Amino acid sequence: MKIAIVGLGYVGLPLSLQFARNGVEVIGLDVDARKVKSINAGRSYIAHIEAAGIRQMVQSGRLIASADFARVKEVEAVIICVPTPLNKNREPDLSYILNTGRSIAPHLRRGVLVVLESTTYPGTTDTELREVLEIGSGLEAGKDFHLAFSPEREDPSNPASRVAEIPKVVGGLTSGCRERAAALYGRAIRTLVPVSSCRAAEATKLLENIFRSVNIALVNELKVVYGVMGIDVWEVIEAAKTKPFGFMAFYPGPGLGGHCIPIDPFYLTWKAREYGQATRFIELAGEVNTAMPEHVVHRVMEVLNEARKPMNGSRVLVLGLAYKPNVDDDRESPSYRLLDLLKRRGAHVGYYDPHVPVIRPTREHAHWAGTKSVEWTRETVAGFDVVLIATAHEAVNYAELGEWAQVIVDTRNVMAGYPNAKARLHKA
Ligand SMILES: NC(=O)c1ccc[n+]([C@@H]2O[C@H](COP(=O)([O-])OP(=O)(O)OC[C@H]3O[C@@H](n4cnc5c(N)ncnc54)[C@H](O)[C@@H]3O)[C@@H](O)[C@H]2O)c1
Numbered sequence: 379m380k381i382a383i384v385g386l387g388y389v390g391l392p393l394s395l396q397f398a399r400n401g402v403e404v405i406g407l408d409v410d411a412r413k414v415k416s417i418n419a420g421r422s423y424i425a426h427i428e429a430a431g432i433r434q435m436v437q438s439g440r441l442i443a444s445a446d447f448a449r450v451k452e453v454e455a456v457i458i459c460v461p462t463p464l465n466k467n468r469e470p471d472l473s474y475i476l477n478t479g480r481s482i483a484p485h486l487r488r489g490v491l492v493v494l495e496s497t498t499y500p501g502t503t504d505t506e507l508r509e510v511l512e513i514g515s516g517l518e519a520g521k522d523f524h525l526a527f528s529p530e531r532e533d534p535s536n537p538a539s540r541v542a543e544i545p546k547v548v549g550g551l552t553s554g555c556r557e558r559a560a561a562l563y564g565r566a567i568r569t570l571v572p573v574s575s576c577r578a579a580e581a582t583k584l585l586e587n588i589f590r591s592v593n594i595a596l597v598n599e600l601k602v603v604y605g606v607m608g609i610d611v612w613e614v615i616e617a618a619k620t621k622p623f624g625f626m627a628f629y630p631g632p633g634l635g636g637h638c639i640p641i642d643p644f645y646l647t648w649k650a651r652e653y654g655q656a657t658r659f660i661e662l663a664g665e666v667n668t669a670m671p672e673h674v675v676h677r678v679m680e681v682l683n684e685a686r687k688p689m690n691g692s693r694v695l696v697l698g699l700a701y702k703p704n705v706d707d708d709r710e711s712p713s714y715r716l717l718d719l720l721k722r723r724g725a726h727v728g729y730y731d732p733h734v735p736v737i738r739p740t741r742e743h744a745h746w747a748g749t750k751s752v753e754w755t756r757e758t759v760a761g762f763d764v765v766l767i768a769t770a771h772e773a774v775n776y777a778e779l780g781e782w783a784q785v786i787v788d789t790r791n792v793m794a795g796y797p798n799a800k801a802r803l804h805k806a
Contacts (some may be wrong), residue, residue, distance in 0.1 A: 428745020
């Protein structure tokens with residue numbers, strides 16, 4: 379069996395490897411020539427994916443990367459894993475999906491299966507994507523070719539998370555489409571969860587991410603409320619967690635980050651408007667979570683004030699630039715917002731992140747591009763008035779931090795494990 383996977387990013391690359399390991403021939407298609415070159419040379423560009431695994435699959439002949447979409451002619455199935463961001467007005471940007479659709483459509487053969495994996499609002503697969511595929515190919519979906527949606531459930535920083543072990547939801551345009559998609563994924567994934575339609579599958583993914591966004595907002599709100607009451611929300615969550623039913627722990631932080639949780643819920647908000655429906659939980663969670671960086675910076679200001687220091691002119695080190703522990707992924711990271719807010723108030727800011735030695739150029743944070751992580755030495759750390767822990771990477775030596783830093787503002791409760799630290803400890 380030969381398939382094409384379009385978009386060799388955080389989702390598409392591990393999926394390609396998983397199929398290749400299971401004996402499927404995979405052509406990885408990407409518009410980014412550097413990624414294509416890296417894969418064919420057996421190199422990895424994602425920290426948690428080892429080059430050896432890529433090399434092995436490339437050498438076995440089961441994985442090849444290409445920028446030539448005409449190769450879609452060779453395959454039985456095409457899986458699309460391209461980005462679905464929001465545009466500058468915070469509206470869904472389907473351009474990556476639709477451009478992919480336009481690129482593959484002229485090469486689709488009769489009987490081929492096309493599956494979309496990118497997170498999006500219900501209706502994208504059976505309306506927008508279907509339309510570009512049908513126009514470009516002259517074929518009819520559900521009759522001449524199969525069309526399905528199967529959301530991705532990658533958990534990048536979790537070593538226990540194996541693509542093969544994560545159950546996969548599959549919805550098709552017709553029951554035939556769904557069966558074809560289930561047969562495809564059955565080659566590489568142990569448990570499949572068929573649902574009645576592409577829309578149900580699209581809606582499932584949104585429920586999962588909205589659930590996280592709303593619950594994180596709830597604990598963020600409680601963090602502020604309990605904080606004012608002199609109650610430590612972390613202690614409360616640990617206690618609540620002992621309830622053996624009906625409770626699931628979520629943790630507060632400096633704000634939302636990553637490609638999914640801050641973005642995906644607003645795909646539904648946008649679509650719901652077309653139906654005259656309001657999505658109040660999503661909007662409220664968005665508001666609460668977006669206000670977190672301001673709250674944290676305000677705490678830093680209070681802590682400096684206690685030491686009779688103004689923020690203007692103080693030196694603040696943000697610890698952790700990636701949006702979650704143990705990864706190098708800084709997309710939508712609240713650390714950037716913290717750096718911006720601190721700098722706007724006159725603080726001299728630096729960051730330390732063992733996984734992000736230098737800030738890569740991006741459209742959103744162009745002004746930070748080229749900034750380097752400070753060195754991890756006693757002298758450097760002690761030279762900052764405050765260290766603000768934004769991400770709890772395991773590779774950081776917190777015992778040294780507690781020894782070296784003057785003052786620590788901790789948004790992740792990591793310093794709870796170091797009660798004898800010399801630094802003054804505050805939570806935020
Ligand atoms: N990263 C995650 O943990 C995660 C989890 C769940 C869902 N998702 C969803 O999966 C989708 C992909 O996310 P990702 O994290 O892999 O993104 P990514 O940015 O890491 O990768 C996307 C890849 O697609 C390529 N690409 C863009 N336009 C293309 C085109 N027209 N043709 C071919 N290739 C193109 C890019 O060059 C890039 O390599 C998104 O919808 C995202 O919301 C991601």
